[in-house]
Amino acid sequence: TRILGIEGTAWCASAALHDTATDETYIESEAYEPESGGIHPREAAEHMREAIPDVVGTVREHAGDDIDAVAFSRGPGLGPCLRIVATAARALSLRLDVPLVGVNHMVAHLEIGRHTSGFDSPVCLNASGANAHLLGYRNGRYRVLGETMDTGVGNAIDKFTRHLGWSHPGGPKVEECARAGEYVDLPYVVKGMDFSFSGIMSAAKHAVDDGVPVEDVCFSLQENVFAMLAEVSERALSLTGADELVLGGGVGQNTRLRSMLAEMCEARGADFHAPEPRFLRDNAGMIAVLGARMYEAGDTIAVAESAVDPDFRPDEVEVTWDAGGDV
C-alpha cells in the first residue's frame, strides 16, 4: 500500500509518502517561523496556503502516480490551517480518484511510536506543543489515562521563552540553556493522573524577573515539567500493568525528557521507545503511516463527510485497525 499523507495542524506544512511494502517513509516539510511572538493562526494559515502545494508537489514527483489513498490530519489543530489541508487532500483524492482517509493527529503521534517500536500494547506519552496526555488502548479506543489540566507542555515552555524575548520555538533553547543550570525551587503539580503547567510557567517568568539566573530557571523548569510527565507515565504503566512505553510529540525530541523516561522504565523493567526526531515533531509521515493502517482496514471517508474538527480528541476515534492488545 502506498499512501500520500498531508499534515498541517499548526506550524508544519508537510506531505509524505509511506510504502508499506518497503516500510519507507519519504517526508517533505516546511516550517512556519513566526517573526515575533508565538504562532498566529492567520499567519500559520497563510503559511499552509503557500507551503502545502509545494510539499505535496515534491512528494508527488517522488511518488509518481502509484498512490492508493490520500490521508490528512482532520484535527485537533488550528481551524484555518486544518481547512486548507483538508481542501488540498479532497482535491487530490478526487483528482487521483483514490479514497480519502481522515486521521486524528494525536493518535498519529502515538501510532508512529507503536509502528517504529513494534510494541504490541504500549502506554503512550504524547508530549507535544498544544497537548500533553497519556493514552492506552482498551476496548476499541485509545483511552485518555491522564492529561494536562491547562496548557500543552510545549506551549508552556514557549510562553516562558516568549517572556524572555526568545524566538519561537522555545523548547530547544531552554534545553540548551539548562545545561549550565542548577536546581531552584519551582512548583510541581500532579493531581491524580493529571498535570498542570500554567503555575510553573508563571513562576518561571517571575523567577527570571526577580533575578534568578536564567540557566537555573531553565534547568529547574525542565526537571519539574519532565518529572511530572515521568511520574504520571509511571503511574499509567502501574495502573494498566503495561510494560511498554512510547513517546510522541515535538517535546519528545528533548534528551533530558527521554533519559528520565528511559531511567524510569528501566527501574521498573519496562521497555521504552522514542521514535527518531523527524517522526516526533509534527510531520506527515505519521499521518501516512496511520493512514495506511486505516485504509487497509477499510476506514475511508466520503468527501462530503470529511469536515475538519479542531477539537478532535483521541478517545473519539473508533479504532478500526489492529491496535494490539488492551493495556
Ligand code: ATP
Ligand atoms: P500538537 O501536536 O499538540 O498539535 P504542535 O503542533 O505544536 O503540537 P509538535 O511539533 O508536536 O507540535 O511540538 C512542537 C513543540 O515542541 C514546541 O512547543 C517546541 O518548543 C517543542 N520542542 C521542540 N524541540 C524541543 C526540545 N528539544 N525540547 C523541548 N521542547 C521542544
